[in-house]
Amino acid sequence: MKKIVLLSFLIVGFNNTFSQTSYWQQHVDYKMDVSMDVKTYQYKGKQELIYTNNSPDTLHRVFYHLYNNAFQPNSEMDLRLQSIKDPDGRMVNKIEVDGKTIKESRISKLQPNEIGYLHISNFKQDGEIAAAKEVETILEVTLAKPILPGKSSTFTLDFEGQVPNQIRRSGRNNKEGVELSMSQWYPKMAEFDFEGWHADAYVAREFHGVWGNFDVKINIDKEYVLGGTGYLQNGNEIGHNYENEGFDVKISKKQKTLTWHFVAPNVHDFTWAADKNYIHDVVKTSFGTTLHFLYKNKSETIENWKQAEPKTVELMQLYNNTIGKYPYNQYSVIQGGDGGMEYAMCTLILGEGKLDGLVGVIAHEMAHAWFQGVLASNESKHPWMDEGFTTFLEDFGLYELSDKKGENLIFGSYRGYRKLVDSGKEQPLSTHGDRFDENKSYSTASYSKGELFLTQLEYLIGRANLMKTLKKYFHDFKFKHPTPNDIKRTAERISGANLDWYLIDWTETTNTIDYGIKEVSEDTISSKIILERIGRTPMPIDLLVEYSNGTKESFYIPLRMMSYEKENPTPEIKRTILNDWAWGNPNYQIAIPKSKSEIKKITIDASGLMADVKLDNNVYEKNKKE
């Protein structure tokens, strides 16, 4: 009887709708019909969105993103661009005024027929009119009737857009001549999760979306070749190398436009690009994913793209093996936009320049297919989770791919991070992507310090555990919205180490690591080494001792708050595990029994994986002291 009572208590406990342990996510089913006028770059569409409220909350309002409205003079994006100290070079014109170079916002100069816009009308919820208010890049909708937990509602609306002159990511006629880069082009439902609404205005970066399904029909001049998110349903009506092999596509001369029908299951965004002069290559891989390459038919760049194709296949195979299999049957690399940007099932990248650069961008953007495409962390709120982890995979992929193995690419990120610390401009990784004072601080933090979160995790729990952590993280959180605690908790589950302190120090503060060798003395019985913790951030210590006879020995000082001992990272060197080091004590003393040979050199962290900000006190060399 008692047991039964207890059990029902437990069930009630777990069913508590506000329980923090039960994960839920909202769900969307989009249907869109859009037609593009390629003369004015204006488009019109209808959207039907079935929104399912899986949250424990009753919703009275919903929010959409209208990203295109950022590309207008005096928008929040424009004003930010004009006021930030180091504006993105792609978004400004450099002009000379009185002998001085001024950076002028390109958005501020857009003419009415060049701006971007996205306006909606006729908003209805289940056939009833609902109040929808456009606030620049956000649409605030007051629902006609609340949506209860577990219930769905159908939203319908009409939209009208204009593709802006290409400024950032999306737009028309970019500098490489790609006509249409259609990212963030439609009214996109904002994400609502356990933290509430993420209806971030489009100021600079970046994106977040609701998991769901897209069914999109795009009507456009028949000369255009399209690529993007989703599987084309009617390749045999379209051609352009989308038809079945050997199929004779018949399009009458009278027909002016084609309607491309894409279906994208289980994604959180939908992007496309179009150009009259795209070459469209289809590459089938041995692991089942079909790769599409769409790039301008320009004699100078074709060879690079052809050479990049097998390298893309190789990279994808590597990423599959390292993180877990890319779960869609299709991925597209498309020339468009600027630089490179990740989207669902595809990327838009610049396509000119050197082969190395092209492969480098693909290595980065395709890694995002895992860290953002499938593991959809919030890019605005935790930019380090997608950019940092992507940089980790990119560096790993490019290093594996390279014929000449030089220095591991990750060490560039260590140098970048140390430079940022020295500059005094570091802000915590937990800073919202738009709230960094300078773009440079954002990039170094998100890409480099974010990558170091993982490489330093290797220092903490060992290489094998790090790689297992990444696989488990992918397995447990694919098609979800993981948060910082999820990667930390996964590493804890895999290794058994306590890592809460690491997540806090590394991502929520600008605390730094600085350990040093304070003193080395020798008497007749032993050598005494005093280490000191100078920085605020704690770390376990790997100490390498080299003797004058050429032998080496290592010592491992576990960190007390980790309650953990990692495996010997260099099994070829004999290792002694010492007593743990409690953070509160700034000093730690080691006594090594005197051997026949003298100590020649002592090094804190010979691997270089610990991001100590002052390296000169990490090494003691006997002869140097004398």
Ligand SMILES: [Zn+2]
């Ligand atoms: Zn990136």
